[in-house]
Amino acid sequence: MTFKQMNISEPVCRALLEKNYSTPTLIQEQAIPEALTGRDLLGLAQTGTGKTAAFAIPIIEQLLADPTSQQKGAPRKIRALILTPTRELAIQIDESLADYTRYTTLRHTVIFGGVKQKSQTDELRAGTDILTATPGRLLDLMSQGFIRLDHVRHFVLDEADRMLDMGFIHDVKRLLPKLPPKKQTLFFSATMPDSIDRLAKSLLRNPARVEVTPASSVVEIISQSVYRVEKPQKKELLAQLLLGEAGHQVLVFSRTKHGADNIARYLSRRGITCESIHGDKSQNSRQRALSNFKEGRSNVIIATDIAARGIDIKGLDLVLNYDLPDVPETYVHRIGRTGRAGCEGRAIAFCSGEEVPMLREIEKLTGIKLEQRKHDLPSLEETKTAPVVNVARKVQAKAPADKQQGKQNNKRREGRKPAEPLKNTQQATVVAEKPKRHNRPAKPILARESQQKQSADKTEQASSRSAKLRSRYENYE
Ligand code: AMP
Numbered sequence: 134m135t136f137k138q139m140n141i142s143e144p145v146c147r148a149l150l151e152k153n154y155s156t157p158t159l160i161q162e163q164a165i166p167e168a169l170t171g172r173d174l175l176g177l178a179q180t181g182t183g184k185t186a187a188f189a190i191p192i193i194e195q196l197l198a199d200p201t202s203q204q205k206g207a208p209r210k211i212r213a214l215i216l217t218p219t220r221e222l223a224i225q226i227d228e229s230l231a232d233y234t235r236y237t238t239l240r241h242t243v244i245f246g247g248v249k250q251k252s253q254t255d256e257l258r259a260g261t262d263i264l265t266a267t268p269g270r271l272l273d274l275m276s277q278g279f280i281r282l283d284h285v286r287h288f289v290l291d292e293a294d295r296m297l298d299m300g301f302i303h304d305v306k307r308l309l310p311k312l313p314p315k316k317q318t319l320f321f322s323a324t325m326p327d328s329i330d331r332l333a334k335s336l337l338r339n340p341a342r343v344e345v346t347p348a349s350s351v352v353e354i355i356s357q358s359v360y361r362v363e364k365p366q367k368k369e370l371l372a373q374l375l376l377g378e379a380g381h382q383v384l385v386f387s388r389t390k391h392g393a394d395n396i397a398r399y400l401s402r403r404g405i406t407c408e409s410i411h412g413d414k415s416q417n418s419r420q421r422a423l424s425n426f427k428e429g430r431s432n433v434i435i436a437t438d439i440a441a442r443g444i445d446i447k448g449l450d451l452v453l454n455y456d457l458p459d460v461p462e463t464y465v466h467r468i469g470r471t472g473r474a475g476c477e478g479r480a481i482a483f484c485s486g487e488e489v490p491m492l493r494e495i496e497k498l499t500g501i502k503l504e505q506r507k508h509d510l511p512s513l514e515e516t517k518t519a520p521v522v523n524v525a526r527k528v529q530a531k532a533p534a535d536k537q538q539g540k541q542n543n544k545r546r547e548g549r550k551p552a553e554p555l556k557n558t559q560q561a562t563v564v565a566e567k568p569k570r571h572n573r574p575a576k577p578i579l580a581r582e583s584q585q586k587q588s589a590d591k592t593e594q595a596s597s598r599s600a601k602l603r604s605r606y607e608n609y610e
Contacts, residue, residue: 136190139165144236145193149186152232158183160345164319165191167341171317175333177344179323180222180292181469185229187343188215188319192287193233195317196262199286209240209260210284216266216308217291218299219439220245220416221423226291227265239263246270247416254279268296268304275311282311290336293322293329298460299439302332309336324462355468358504359482359492366510367455367483368396372403373508374453374481375433381450382426385435386467388456393435396455400433407433410440438463441470454482457491461498481506 135156136146157165160178168174168191178184192213201207217223227243234241242261244253246269253270257279264271264280274280296302320333320340333340362370375383387393390411397409408422408431419440426434438458452471458464464482471478482503484492496502 134162140169141165141190142194142197145190145197145233148233148235149190151235154186158187158345160184160343161187161190163343163345164188164341167343168192168317168319169194171195173317173337173340174319175337175340175342176319176321177323177325177342178321179466179469182345184291184321185226186233188289188291188321189226189230189233192263192289192319193230193237193239195287196239197237209262211261211264211280211282212284213263213287213289214266214282214285214312215263215289215291216268216271216296216305218267218295218301220247220267221419221440222292223265223267224420230263230265234263241265244270244274245416246273250274268301268308272304272307275308282308283313285312285316287317287319288312289319289321291321293320293332294324294326297326297329302328305332323466355471355478355480356504357468357480357482357501358506359484360506360508362483362485362508362510364485366508367485368399370483370508370510371396371453371455372400372405373510375400375405375407376403378451379432381432382429383433383451383453384441384449384470385433385453385455386441386458387435387437388458390437392456393437396435400435405433406431407435409435411437412439414440438467441467450479452478452480454480457482457484457488457495459491461491461494464495465499 136149136154139157141149160176160182164174164176164184164187168188174188176184176187178187196212199212201210201212215226217226223243223245227241230241239262240260241263242253242256243265244250244257245267250270250273254274254277257264257274271280275282290296290305296305318336318338318340320337322329322333325333360370371385385396385407387396387409390413393409393411397407400407408425410419410422414422422431422434425431435455449471452468454464454467458467468478468480471480482492482495492503
């Protein structure tokens with residue numbers, strides 16, 4: 134089957150050929166003919182399957198066939214709306230639309246939050262046929278009167294499950310009544326939890342259902358392995374692995390924004406060119422980091438889940454899960470960034486003792502037991518025990534009154550094997566600094582306990598406050 138055989142018009146076929154889309158992907162083969170009839174569609178597919186073209190091509194074709202698009206000089210009205218959860222996805226979809234509509238007169242615009250609205254509202258004023266938007270900015274510009282949706286005939290809800298994860302579902306529900314009732318709805322989601330199923334049922338009328346690569350099967354073409362490594366050693370192991378991956382494109386996932394920056398700083402100190410992307414970075418710096426990465430000026434990018442969602446980087450060699458995600462489906466989304474469009478890919482995970490239950494969940498979901506790899510870093514036990522000797526030496530050097538005792542200790546030590554030299558000097562230094570704390574006068578137990586409780590309460594309050602802020606911020610990326 135070719136795009137031509139699907140009755141796709143010549144200008145679109147030409148644009149697709151220029152992008153080297155010689156044959157449709159599985160989701161496109163199933164979705165395009167159904168959507169071309171104007172039917173609603175329920176697509177179970179994730180990024181990487183070619184789903185953008187699966188919804189974009191039938192929309193473009195229908196808009197081209199609509200006589201209003203032929204009228205020269207007629208003001209452009211938004212006739213297709215694509216709603217997607219993140220800025221990166223929105224930009225990527227709009228870039229694909231630019232490619233697919235290259236030889237047509239259709240106009241497309243993208244709007245998303247986190248940047249000034251002026252250039253977006255200027256474009257909207259000039260008129261557009263296809264609008265790609267994130268929910269927050271869309272509602273915002275609608276409330277300011279820049280956008281009307283009464284002419285929308287095609288509506289795409291992209292990554293519906295992510296919308297739910299990111300707390301956008303209420304925004305989506307607020308938007309739905311603003312759309313005309315008579316329209317084609319194309320609903321895409323990688324997974325179908327109950328709430329998404331209910332939303333799909335409420336939105337779609339007699340939809341065609343197309344399904345490719347349920348979340349767990351994309352993993353079969355990706356070679357996956359795991360290192361059991363404790364948290365304090367992860368950075369060192371990462372640096373070692375990356376130094377061995379020189380020239381390859383590696384996407385590293387960190388669970389937190391702070392973690393991403395931390396890793397990036399460490400790797401830079403180790404001479405590895407890398408950048409981090411997350412919700413605290415400006416849109417410009419995220420775009421710059423992405424294009425540096427895409428164009429090969431940097432080989433390593435460290436991202437949080439939300440910033441990385443939907444990133445489409447050709448020839449991404451390796452996905453490295455520095456932290457395991459809490460939700461096993463997220464693991465599948467993460468590693469789906471490699472091994473795209475049928476190419477083989479690699480995924481490596483780091484798993485600390487406390488992450489083992491997450492690893493089990495991932496293995497349960499994917500049905501694949503990750504290959505266990507061994508590293509040659511010293512075990513934590515080794516790094517913990519060796520510095521004790523240093524501590525003892527330090528205390529002895531500082532306390533002349535204990536000289537005699539120290540001598541006896543030394544005599545006892547002489548009979549022992551010398552301590553193994555530390556392979557990881559950083560950890561040695563950290564542990565050896567600790568005794569300073571013991572020099573402080575001991576506090577009475579009761580006071581200390583209540584102080585500990587107070588400080589634990591404060592930390593908990595602060596961390597729950599910052600977690601709330603964090604989740605609010607991330608939601609509104
Ligand atoms: P998507 O799932 O839409 O993000 O697409 C994933 C990747 O596959 C993108 O790089 C697309 O450009 C590419 N792609 C989509 N459809 C095709 C096709 N028919 N042939 C080759 N590559 C494609």
